[in-house]
Amino acid sequence: MALLSVNGISKQExxxxxxKDIHFTQQPLQKIAVAGETGSxxxxxxxxxxxxxxxxxxxxxxxxQRVLGPFEKLIPGHPGIAYLSQYFELRNNYxxxxxxxxxNLLTAEAAGNIYAVCRVQHxxxxxxxxxxxxxxxxxxxxxxxxxxPKLLVLDEPFSNADAAHKKIIKSVIEDIGTxxxxxxxxxxxxxxxxLPWADxxxxxxxxEIIQQGTPLQVYQxxxxxxxxxxFGEYNLVGAITATTFFSISPVESGGKQLLIRPGQFQIExxxxxxxxxxxxxxxxxxxxxxxxxxxxxxxxHVNTISNQCTAGDNVHLSLAxxxxxxx
Numbered sequence: 001m002a003l004l005s006v007n008g009i010s011k012q013e014x015x016x017x018x019x020k021d022i023h024f025t026q027q028p029l030q031k032i033a034v035a036g037e038t039g040s041x042x043x044x045x046x047x048x049x050x051x052x053x054x055x056x057x058x059x060x061x062x063x064x065q066r067v068l069g070p071f072e073k074l075i076p077g078h079p080g081i082a083y084l085s086q087y088f089e090l091r092n093n094y095x096x097x098x099x100x101x102x103x104n105l106l107t108a109e110a111a112g113n114i115y116a117v118c119r120v121q122h123x124x125x126x127x128x129x130x131x132x133x134x135x136x137x138x139x140x141x142x143x144x145x146x147x148x149p150k151l152l153v154l155d156e157p158f159s160n161a162d163a164a165h166k167k168i169i170k171s172v173i174e175d176i177g178t179x180x181x182x183x184x185x186x187x188x189x190x191x192x193x194x195l196p197w198a199d200x201x202x203x204x205x206x207x208e209i210i211q212q213g214t215p216l217q218v219y220q221x222x223x224x225x226x227x228x229x230x231f232g233e234y235n236l237v238g239a240i241t242a243t244t245f246f247s248i249s250p251v252e253s254g255g256k257q258l259l260i261r262p263g264q265f266q267i268e269x270x271x272x273x274x275x276x277x278x279x280x281x282x283x284x285x286x287x288x289x290x291x292x293x294x295x296x297x298x299x300x301h302v303n304t305i306s307n308q309c310t311a312g313d314n315v316h317l318s319l320a321x322x323x324x325x326x327x
Contacts, residue, residue: 041206051067051078200214219261
């Protein structure tokens, strides 16, 4: 049985659709991520799911019961759904334990388990104006979880976070699912946040779902260049270059461009294959190298763990048949 069903949700502002005919379901403990450019409707969708914005059409079902919008109930929101805004707030000059106790529905032991998951036990006797941004975020998250939600809706939880806090909050979100058994929907603009975490990714463009699938599907088989760009670097190879340098027939490509992620190329120097490119530059990126290779009139970016190339080298680029994808 689906935990959440979003059925035909639409929202219009003046003459423009913020959301248009959105459909998807979420199973218990399934991790769903929503991706899209700024203004694609991500935040509006999350607020409608949480009962904080009234849709113009369609309905949201949570455990088979319709989620009411703010036009239908005095206090907006659903008791089983917790929404964490990217603009979270805490009252100033209160002790942290006072903020957490205000809405706590749990025993001291159960609440303590949530505080441990959110990494805030050591902050309970601090005042709220003595906290860093990352600490404040985790306390707001703990406060939401003490209301016993079954679904947590997270709007850009990694925005404006430094590397250290991002690592902590990612660990917290993972533990919320595995240890507390709370389902999550998450929005982020950074592919590195979504691809390792999500079971399903929904891609929005101008208020419509244009692709939905596993992280592997949306990364390696994007429906178009917009989807490809959301999840990292890519190379687009025209039909002439694909035929001339990679021996791909025009019949196979069907007139479409070949989309290749930088890590899908194999690069070989001084091998048995005839060179088909010239190295233009090599960039060291810590855990890998990016090699720029001129193939015909096009510049390809190739990511490789070990590099033996320098600018000016003649190399051979190849691509496995299984990695060919056309847009």
